[in-house]
Amino acid sequence: MRGVMIQGTSSDVGKSMICTAFCRILSDQGYSVAPFKSQNMSNNSYVTVLGEEIGRSQGIQAEAARTVAKVEMNPILLKPENDMKSQVVLFGKKLKAMDGMKYRDEFYGQGLAAIEKALAELEKNYSHLVIEGAGSPAEVNLNDRDLVNMKVAELADVPVILVADIERGGVFASIIGTLALVPNPERIKGILINKFRGDIDLFENGIEFLENYTGLPVLGVIPYLSKHEIGQEDSLGIRELAKIKNDAPIRIVVCKHPYLSNFTDIEPFLLEPDVSIIWADSIEDIGVPDILILPGTKSTIADLRFWKQQGLQEKLESLKGNIWIVGLCGGFQMLAETLADPSGYDGTIAEEESGFGLIAGMRIEFAEEKWVERRTGKTVLTGRKTAVTGYEIHSARVQSSQWPLIEYPDGNEGYLHNRILGTHLHGLFDSAEFRSAFLEPIRIAKGLPIPDSVIEYDRFDRWAQHVKKHIDWQKVEQLLGES
Known part of the structure; x- marks a missing residue:
């Protein structure tokens, strides 16, 4: 060979x-x-x-x-x-x-x-x-x-x-x-x-x-x-990359779950010249950011319990409406009112678990069969309709989806309302157009210039x-x- x-x-x-x-x-x-x-x-x-x-x-x-x-x-x-x-x-x-x-x-x-x-x-x-x-x-x-x-x-x-x-x-x-x-x-x-x-x-x-x-x-x-x-597979790699611009004016804090997964959803923000990324190991690391991201996790309920013990429930209540709170895949699931995994398909057995409750009426139930699919849809943010593409990979089934974020040919997905954004779509922020629309109100509020479009070139x-x-x-x- x-x-x-x-x-x-x-x-x-x-x-x-x-x-x-x-x-x-x-x-x-x-x-x-x-x-x-x-x-x-x-x-x-x-x-x-x-x-x-x-x-x-x-x-x-x-x-x-x-x-x-x-x-x-x-x-x-x-x-x-x-x-x-x-x-x-x-x-x-x-x-x-x-x-x-x-x-x-x-x-x-x-x-x-x-x-x-x-x-x-x-x-x-x-x-x-x-x-x-x-x-x-x-x-x-x-x-x-x-x-x-x-x-x-x-x-x-x-x-x-x-x-x-x-x-x-x-x-x-x-x-x-x-x-x-x-x-x-x-x-x-x-x-x-x-x-x-x-x-x-x-x-x-x-x-x-x-x-x-x-x-x-x-x-x-x-x-x-x-x-x-180039996308990193090891979480150590992205933490090191994030240190490069940790003093930029737009402050994104990412909750570092014990069972963190798909942290690569955060990487596209490193392309933005005015964005800093801070990893939060505890509530004390969060402060008052412009954006708080709850990323993916391999065990949603286990990490939800970890953050509850830390006091994140109260922290979210104090921040909601004033900053952007973003839940990605498992982080999105944590924002629900209730979660149920009686068979432990997602890693932790729970007959009924209270979520952070930021998305009223949303319930998550975990199933044995994993949903794995590439998807392409459209979303409207800051008055702009943009195409988004990525993939879903989870075993959660969602009940109730008011204020959907993404329109697919076969239905809607996610949540967008009152500065709360949630989705199962990995790769959402890979779109420079969507990223720009998401950051624009923050830049305007801070008096920051709107950067030129990200120049696409072959990073490989x-x-x-x-x-x-x-x-x-x-x-x-x-x-x-x-x-």
């Missing part, structure tokens, strides 16, 4: 971003390229055109590769429901929830077969694969049941490039320690240093040391690029060019030729 696998010395070293760049570079060269990650753990999923769930990073990488995202690109998706149990999504469909030990003991054979099937299907339809590992390949307690790193490299028979994050410190120890502990270290053919800041000439002796000590080439040192505007090209400029792409192509 022609391709390469990107593994990392730990989580959040930038594996997904490197894979995204490689997908675009290979696509630019005329290759038919597909991303692949055997097993992903994330509550930020991507919905394919067929209404199937895969990891968000593989959906984004498919876009970078200029191809349609398919379930074979991420055959196993684990969506954590709590600290011990995850929902298993197999080839885009919910299988069942399992704890770690049960998954390890009972699912390994089934998972391995799924990976082999997916790789075989992709090999038939693409000339190159860009494969992403997970976490670290040097987790010695997990290697006998590996479904994500060296076992996958063996199945695909591809070389591995090891990525390390220099920003977090300890880059030499992390690389050398990984090479000492990883099974089949001979499959690793090169090293990439990611997120470098400062004068790269000062790191020349570091490169020389690594190459002499490990016997592997350092294929590149990639400088940190803060405004790449910019990131890919940045990566290619700072690596030895010729050596990478040699590795691809050897696979």
